[in-house]
Amino acid sequence: MPPPRKIGRDPGLTARMTLTLFLLGALYVVLIVAMLAAGVGAIFVGVIAGGLLLAQLFTSDKLAMHAMGAREVSPQEAPELHAMVERLCVQADLPKPRVAVADTPMPNAFALGRSPKTATVCATTGIMELLSPAELEGVLAHELTHVQNRDVLVMTIASFFATVAAYIVQFGFFFGGGGDDDDNAGFLVLLLVSLAVYAISFFLLQALSRYREFSADRGAGIITGRPSALSSALMKISGTMDRIPERDMRASSELAAFYIFPPRVKSALGSIFSTHPPLEKRIEKLAQLESQLQGRIAA
Amino acid sequence: MGFLDVIRGKRDLKKPAPDRLFAMSTAYVTLEESLGLKTTGQAALVFQQLDTADFAQLARDMQELITATTQESGTKVEARDDDFGYRWMVLIDSDFDDLVAGLNAVGGELAAGGYGDRILAAVFPFDDSQGRRVYWIYNYKRGSFYPFVPGGGKQSRDNERELRLKAQVEGELPVEPELERWFPLWGAPV
Numbered sequence: 158m159p160p161p162r163k164i165g166r167d168p169g170l171t172a173r174m175t176l177t178l179f180l181l182g183a184l185y186v187v188l189i190v191a192m193l194a195a196g197v198g199a200i201f202v203g204v205i206a207g208g209l210l211l212a213q214l215f216t217s218d219k220l221a222m223h224a225m226g227a228r229e230v231s232p233q234e235a236p237e238l239h240a241m242v243e244r245l246c247v248q249a250d251l252p253k254p255r256v257a258v259a260d261t262p263m264p265n266a267f268a269l270g271r272s273p274k275t276a277t278v279c280a281t282t283g284i285m286e287l288l289s290p291a292e293l294e295g296v297l298a299h300e301l302t303h304v305q306n307r308d309v310l311v312m313t314i315a316s317f318f319a320t321v322a323a324y325i326v327q328f329g330f331f332f333g334g335g336g337d338d339d340d341n342a343g344f345l346v347l348l349l350v351s352l353a354v355y356a357i358s359f360f361l362l363q364a365l366s367r368y369r370e371f372s373a374d375r376g377a378g379i380i381t382g383r384p385s386a387l388s389s390a391l392m393k394i395s396g397t398m399d400r401i402p403e404r405d406m407r408a409s410s411e412l413a414a415f416y417i418f419p420p421r422v423k424s425a426l427g428s429i430f431s432t433h434p435p436l437e438k439r440i441e442k443l444a445q446l447e448s449q450l451q452g453r454i455a456a
Numbered sequence: 457m458g459f460l461d462v463i464r465g466k467r468d469l470k471k472p473a474p475d476r477l478f479a480m481s482t483a484y485v486t487l488e489e490s491l492g493l494k495t496t497g498q499a500a501l502v503f504q505q506l507d508t509a510d511f512a513q514l515a516r517d518m519q520e521l522i523t524a525t526t527q528e529s530g531t532k533v534e535a536r537d538d539d540f541g542y543r544w545m546v547l548i549d550s551d552f553d554d555l556v557a558g559l560n561a562v563g564g565e566l567a568a569g570g571y572g573d574r575i576l577a578a579v580f581p582f583d584d585s586q587g588r589r590v591y592w593i594y595n596y597k598r599g600s601f602y603p604f605v606p607g608g609g610k611q612s613r614d615n616e617r618e619l620r621l622k623a624q625v626e627g628e629l630p631v632e633p634e635l636e637r638w639f640p641l642w643g644a645p646v
Contacts, residue, residue: 218461232611236642243639244540247576248504250470250597252636274636291541379469382506382574451508 174368179317179357181361185351188354192325195347198434210317217313218269218277227259227266227279238285242278245298249380253307254278264288264394268300269309276304290388295377295387296394308369315365319358366432374439375446376403382450384443391443468643469547473599474563476630480592480601483628491624493582493590499555500544500646501562504574505537514569515543520568522547529554533562536645542569542576544645555580563596581646590621592629593641600632604640613640 194204196429230237239256246253254268254276264284276301283292303309378384390400433439487493505511506525515535522533522545531549536545547558559578568570591604603621605614618638622631632638 232640233609235609240540240640240642244542244576246637247597247639248469252634253639294540313644338548383503422552450506 173370175364177361177365177368181315181318181358181365184354184361188322189317191347191350195343204317206317206321209321210314213313213317213320214271214310218271218275218309221269222257222277222279225259225279227257227277228259228276228323229255229257237290238280240296241290242297242301245294245301245380249298249301249305249376251301253303254301258282258285266296266300268303270304271310271313273304278304284394287393289386291381291386292390292393292409294381295383295390296382298377299373299387302373302380303369305376306369306372308373311369312362314368316358316362319355319362322351322354323359326355363432367434370433371439371442374443378443378446378450384446384450386404388440388443388447391436391439414448470597472586473596474560474567475562476601477560477594478556479629480580480594481553483625484552487582487592488624489592491621492585494584495550495552495555496581496583496589496612496646497550497555498546498548498581498646499559500536500546500565500579500644501559501567501577502542502544502579502641503571503575505541505543508572510569511571514566514571518562518565518569519545521565522558524600525561526554526558529558531555531558533558533610536607538645539643544579546646577641578645579641579646581644590617591641591644593639595637595639598632601629602632603639604638606640606642611642 176240189202191197230238235256235258238258242256243253251273254273257276257277257279259265259279259281261281262283263281264287266278266280268276268278278297280293284296288296374384374387377387381387441442462565484495488495505515519533521537522531526533526547526549529549529551531547531554534546534548536544536546545559547555547562549555549558563572563575563578566575575596577596580594582590582592584590589606591606592601593604594601603618605617605621606612607614612628627630
């Protein structure tokens with residue numbers, strides 16, 4: 158008689174993530190209504206928004222690879238890394254992503270690509286030197302869970318209207334004034350709404366990103382069956398992240414969301430500003446998962 | 457994977473699909489007679505090892521049980537570990553049908569213990585008429601087979617041969633349609 162197959166779900170996390178997505182959606186509806194009310198043509202809005210979104214989806218991974226100085230490697234160049242990714246892919250039931258290496262001492266890893274078929278998983282030379290095989294496996298599984306969850310796609314779409322709102326705000330500052338009074342009043346409202354949308358969506362997006370990080374940690378623990386190895390990897394990475402000065406950090410903040418660890422040294426601001434949950438929280442969650450795995454027969 | 461899974465962040469492992477494993481039993485006739493592939497007398501089930509107390513116990517029990525149940529067919533069982541921390545339950549028997557049945561029994565034991573989702577693959581090594589090694593790998597998550605022919609050099613595989621093998625047995629084995637899922641297993645201890 159097989160014991161229950163589900164390794165404890167985390168309904169709280171799912172609920173918080175869904176709520177965040179819902180709030181973002183509601184916020185964007187407000188923005189669209191404001192744009193339409195301000196007299197911007199509906200078709201114009203649709204075409205511009207669609208075009209920007211597609212451009213973002215199709216160019217962002219190449220830009221990010223370039224920004225990181227990452228290079229795709231063949232199985233001959235990095236046999237161990239390829240073999241590790243391959244086995245994790247079998248276990249996670251994913252097609253094989255492209256495998257890339259970034260030559261930087263900063264220990265980090267990230268996943269790119271809008272779908273599992275176009276995904277790239279990248280590790281830095283620093284992380285491969287720093288971590289033991291089991292720890293590196295945990296980190297790669299974390300990135301593969303991002304791929305499986307389509308986090309790049311989710312975050313790009315989720316942050317898209319925030320970007321539009323930001324453009325409107327910038328546009329407003331450049332071209333403020335002019336036109337007749339009626340138009341001006343409408344545009345002022347749109348500007349204010351955009352500003353508000355941009356500000357609120359910033360916090361919601363950060364929260365969403367943190368929830369997706371927890372999901373990815375959890376997925377990694379389930380794929381490898383060794384959540385503690387990921388915990389230890391996170392501790393090792395964070396240790397050196399604080400010691401090594403901020404070199405090679407030209408990466409954009411959008412990219413930061415897909416890092417295993419954000420490239421910024423500890424922020425003085427509260428955790429509400431962070432794309433990644435605090436280390437202690439992540440380790441605590443992984444410890445819970447480990448005890449679930451250990452106790453699954455007894456449960 | 458559905459839209460809702462994407463929104464919520466999927467966290468379950470896909471369950472194993474052991475049912476198509478037996479397709480290898482019937483396909484072996486073709487492999488041997490038309491393609492000249494001979495079993496090496498070994499086959500293995502590859503799975504992830506977990507560091508949990510009951511898993512260690514299960515692995516021990518499983519080996520004993522398989523040894524006991526396969527006594528009359530004369531199948532031997534050996535546990536081997538590879539460089540990546542995966543356990544290979546290697547069955548040794550000159551009768552190919554016994555190998556397939558034995559692998560199914562090992563997989564069944566793991567599933568009964570609640571660790572079916574840790575099974576990666578079943579591996580069938582063959583030698584062709586020139587003595588070259590050819591593997592057929594059964595992906596448990598997908599329920600499909602694919603060929604793996606290591607090439608001459610380091611980490612190189614003979615894709616031409618693999619694609620030919622696919623065409624040759626397609627009617628008899630459920631072959632994995634997506635080539636990007638033909639994952640190699642380098643350094644296989646069988």
